[in-house]
Amino acid sequence: MTKKILVLLAIVVWLAHTGTVHAEGIGIPGIDVNVTTSNNPQNVATSVQILLLLTVLSLAPAILILMTCFTRIVVVLSFVRNALSIQQMPPNQVLIGLALFMTLFVMTPTLSEVNEKALQPYLAGQLSQAQAMEQAAIPFKHFMAKHTREKDLMLFLEYRKSPIPKTVEEIPLSTLVPAYAISELKTAFQIGFMIFIPFLIIDLVVSTTLMSMGMMMLPPVMISLPFKILLFVMVDGWYLIVKSLLQGYQ
Incomplete structure (x- = not known):
């Protein structure tokens, strides 16, 4: 029995030694990260451009939310779900x-x-990076200025004590973006208020009916929910909501 154990140990040691030899023959790739100086300014400029690009990509969600129509659309869709009193349908991913x-x-x-x-033009080498950024901001400025209230824009201009711009291109993004955001929020809440009215009437009718019948312990939401969904389906609610949102950006 002891001899068998010794033989097994000898085989294990031999296999381990053989595996090590093969591993040494194959070699394991190594990773070496160094930060060195460079005498070529172009290499440094390229590194700075990559860093700026990564910074812009990290700010992409904020740019998407505040400089496009995403804010109004997602707020209105959330109002629709709350007005129907269904907190998880449709799911957040769908909205x-x-x-x-x-x-x-x-x-x-x-x-x-x-x-x-x-x-x-930037990819073709006709514009520098700074010029391309300025040209890219102009279409967004025209879009945001078209849907920004003058009152909201003047709020930020007066706070900075800046002169009134003569053209849309002269409005700085640091002023136009927050003004556009609060304008979109106000419009979204106005649409949400109009959405809530018919469903609120259904809740009032159901609550009054249950109280007159003496069924005060029965939650009115349980009874009004099927009627809300039925009304929303009969009037083709999703079509009307999407249509009103698209018409607001014509």
Whole structure:
């Protein structure tokens, strides 16, 4: 028995030694990361451009939310779900996905203009990076200025004590973006208020009926929910909501 154990141990040691030899013959790739100085300014400029690009990509969600129609669309869709008193249907993923595709649909002319006047000339070497950024901001400025209330824009201009711009191109993005955001929020809440009214009437009728019947312990939401869904389906609610949102950006 002892001899068998010794033989097994000898085989294990031999296999381990053989595996080590093969591993040494194959070799394991190594990773070496060094930060060195460079005498070529072009290498440094390229590194800075990559860093700026990563910074812009990290800010992409904020740009998407605040400089496009995404804010109004997603807020209105959330109002629809709350008005129907269904907190989890449709799910958040569905609402955000629908809002993203509607945003892409509405912003297609603006994005096409950015591609034509900024991105393609920059890729062709006709514009520098700074010039391309300035050209790319102009279509977004025209889009946001078209849907920004003058009162909201003046709020930020007066706070900065800035002169009134003569053209849309002269409005700085640091002023136009927050003004556009609060204008979109007000419009979204106005649409949400109009959406709530018919469903609120259904809740009042159901609550009054239950109280008159002495059924005060029965939650009115349980009874009114099927009627809300029925009303929303009969009037083709999703079509009307999407249609009103698209018409608001014509």
